[in-house]
Amino acid sequence: MMQRRAAEVAGWGAALALALIAVAVVASTSSWLLYRDGDSVVVALMADSLRRGDSQDWALSPVLFLPETTVYAALSFLGLGTTGSLTLNAVVNLLAVYGGIRLVAGRSRPGSRPVTGSVLAFAAFVALVLLEGPGGMPGFHLALLTATTTYYSATVVGTLVTVGLFRRLLDGAPTVRVVPVMVGVVAISTLTNPLFVGWCVGPVAVAVGVLLVGRRIVPRLAVVTLLAVAGAAAVGYLLRGFFAANIVAAGGNYLRPDQAGDALARLAGVLGDTVVSVNGLLWLAVVLALFAASVVVAVRSWRRRDGVVAAVCVLAVVAPLAATALVVVAGTDADRYLQPWVFLPVVVLAVAPPVLSVPRALSAILAGALAVAAIAAVPVTVAAASRPDADLACVTRWVEASGRTGAGQFWTVRAPKLALTDPSHLVQVDNTMRPYDWLVNRAERRGPVTFLIQDAATIPFAGVPTFDATPVRCGRYTILDFGSRVLPLGDPRN
Known part of the structure; x- marks a missing residue:
């Protein structure tokens, strides 16, 4: 035994x-x-x-x-x-x-x-x-x-x-x-x-x-x-x-x-x-x-x-x-x-x-x-898990400092939402600015949206003029800050 x-x-x-x-x-x-x-x-x-x-x-x-x-x-x-x-x-x-x-x-x-x-x-x-x-x-x-x-x-x-x-x-x-x-x-x-x-x-x-x-x-x-x-x-x-x-x-x-x-x-x-x-x-x-x-x-x-x-x-x-x-x-x-x-x-x-x-x-x-x-694998794992993501941290700091709500598409916005203390400061949308109800809590408040987050995975937004947006560079991310201008959201979709 x-x-x-x-x-x-x-x-x-x-x-x-x-x-x-x-x-x-x-x-x-x-x-x-x-x-x-x-x-x-x-x-x-x-x-x-x-x-x-x-x-x-x-x-x-x-x-x-x-x-x-x-x-x-x-x-x-x-x-x-x-x-x-x-x-x-x-x-x-x-x-x-x-x-x-x-x-x-x-x-x-x-x-x-x-x-x-x-x-x-x-x-x-x-x-x-x-x-x-x-x-x-x-x-x-x-x-x-x-x-x-x-x-x-x-x-x-x-x-x-x-x-x-x-x-x-x-x-x-x-x-x-x-x-x-x-x-x-x-x-x-x-x-x-x-x-x-x-x-x-x-x-x-x-x-x-x-x-x-x-x-x-x-x-x-x-x-x-x-x-x-x-x-x-x-x-x-x-x-x-x-x-x-x-x-x-x-x-x-x-x-x-x-x-x-x-x-x-x-x-x-x-x-x-x-x-x-x-x-x-x-x-x-x-x-x-x-x-x-x-x-x-x-x-x-x-x-x-x-x-x-x-x-x-x-x-x-x-x-x-x-x-x-x-x-x-x-x-x-x-x-x-x-x-x-x-x-x-x-x-x-x-x-x-x-x-x-x-x-x-x-x-x-x-x-x-x-x-x-x-x-030997343990310190390698710890180093990988602890490796800072400067681009993500840049987005998180900016969003939390602004105190405002922004939006981004699924493959772009997910990681920043997880990193935020309050994920509702980022609304998940599609490229037509409709809230995209997919693997997200629909009980979160939505808006008013005054900035967008983009990266290489973002499909160009349709019908959103950006001439008055101030770009904020965060490595692989770009924040388009519209200041006091509110971007209207469409009807939710899944």
Whole structure:
């Protein structure tokens, strides 16, 4: 028992080291995505607004960010500031991925090394994160998105946890203990992001069907599992009705089957961008190798009548294919929906029977090297999180000193809104000066607007004469100050 606990502690220690290394790279090479991206900052904006006790009327996408906001809000109470909290949140997200993989790996039993396999699988995931560094690889960026608070980290973890609980049921764990937890995870995951149905619920149903046809699962357990995941998903989706006023995205924005051809062409283009670099070729080779390994292990396990491992590997194959089909059928250009390709096939390393035994001496050397790398990563991460943004600080000082309200477009104004003590001093608008109700608190006061903020992402404003505006340069930002002149706002849009 003590040896098993020591192994678990060692596994979590290795995972922490790997997470620290990954976050150091992401914070250094993808700081914009982590700290200032228009979508990435919504969780911080929501948590800060709740902490201030502001009135709440958020205009949200189909993703409600409920687990993400809870985690970030808890971490923000540590007093690390916005960038510090987002950085720590990235470490927590990655550790949660390891926890999900470890659950999928199952309990220790003769002939298995679930902790070693879990660490190896997580290391493969971290390797994909490192290869995706924007400085080294154009094209797909799927693994590093898990470090953010908004690009489906909770859905990634929820999927892994559900797969792990499914595996526990197949291993013979008491249904009275596992099923309630599974129901809760599936309901919350569907409530916060309906994409979870395509990533997890559907593939689990396929895996159960395969097991049932092949007589690798008793009918009673198959029915219980299907009722649990399907029923919980239905409950989670129905609970979204309580947030109907906050979900402003129209279904037509996400389901465009008439554009399936364009979606396929875009995917081919991103794939082409990926393979032009050495990093991209390595990344694609790792992803495809893990996917192929999942197919091979699924077949071999099936022949050995190991339905548990076969089911997990079937999920690792079906979910990425389902995600790809969803992207094409929905006619979307959001390749982030393809994340199952990077976090599910890696679990084959955690569940497959060990092929080689690592000598203790080599394990000690690897552990030492990992510890040294993790220690070295900490100051790199701190430096990246603490790096001042002089341009953003310039805008913040000017806005707060003016005491007035200005406006800016989504990709321009998000980071300044987060940096302000009172975000309502900046109104989010489109290029026609209509308030843009997207990932923003509609309860904030709006106006009177007397200045505009622009940067390279700003689309030229239509119908706004600027002859009387005084430009204020703040590096990548330009503030157009109209003084006492009030710029009229149009009707809100989303």
